[in-house]
Amino acid sequence: MSNTKLSLTFRFLRAIGLNYPEEEYGQVGLLTVIGKFFSNPYHMLLLSMMNWVIFEPIAPRMLRPFLLRRMGAKVGKNVYIGDHVNFDQNRSHLISIGDHVHIDSGCRILCHKRDLSNYHINDDYARLPYKEQPVVIGKGTSIGMESFLMPGVTIGEGVVIGAGSLVTKDIPSWCIAIGRPAKPIKRFIPREPQA
Known part of the structure; x- marks a missing residue:
């Protein structure tokens, strides 16, 4: 050019x-x-x-996952998306949501942030390039209300993210993670076979 x-x-x-x-x-x-x-x-x-009241009876399990797919995201089966969940609209192709995921109201999923690796005193923050990274949510995971998922995180299978958490790093499968930043506080164990 x-x-x-x-x-x-x-x-x-x-x-x-x-x-x-x-x-x-x-x-x-x-x-x-x-x-x-x-x-x-x-x-x-x-x-x-996604938040039109007229669609509310079908919005969480049918309309919102369908519309998110239309924006380019990979969305599995039987996904629940609460009201006022915000996605990175121009980078939604970087979002991958597994089957049976439950995302509560008010969550935010971000796929880009400013690249601070070469940021110094007197630099103009607005001129920094963006770093785009995918967000992956594993099968059967539940994301609590008002949680933030930052770019580049992978949340494993069967995870429960507590309400209001800020997920900045990967979360391993089968645990509860809470806090700002979110950290695993409990691991789930296999169910004992019944006699």
Whole structure:
């Protein structure tokens, strides 16, 4: 891409009030930016439909998982998604949710954050590139109300995340994890065979 096209793209972005870092959008043309601009309202419509009261009887187990799939996420069978769960709408293709997962109301699932690995005194935070990382939620997991899942975490199978937790690191299978940051506090054991 020529410097002329790059400068036109960046001038256009800055003219409409967007301060995107050149490192992140150096290979992006103006048409790509315009395409993103028009895909955002579609994703916003899908997100808003998740909380329309008229759909409430079917929303948690049918509508919300369906709409999240339409946004590009991998969503298993019999998934429950509570109201006002927020997903990283432009990076929802990085979200993977196993079968029988239960995500309570008010949770947030994020798939991007600023890359602070080369951040120093007097640097402009707004010009840092984003680091995109997947979020994986294992089969049969329950995420408590108002919890945050940060980019790059994998939550194992059968995990119970306590309400209000901040998951910043991987959580192993079959445990209860709570806190900010979330840490395993109890491991589940196999059921004793009945005599």
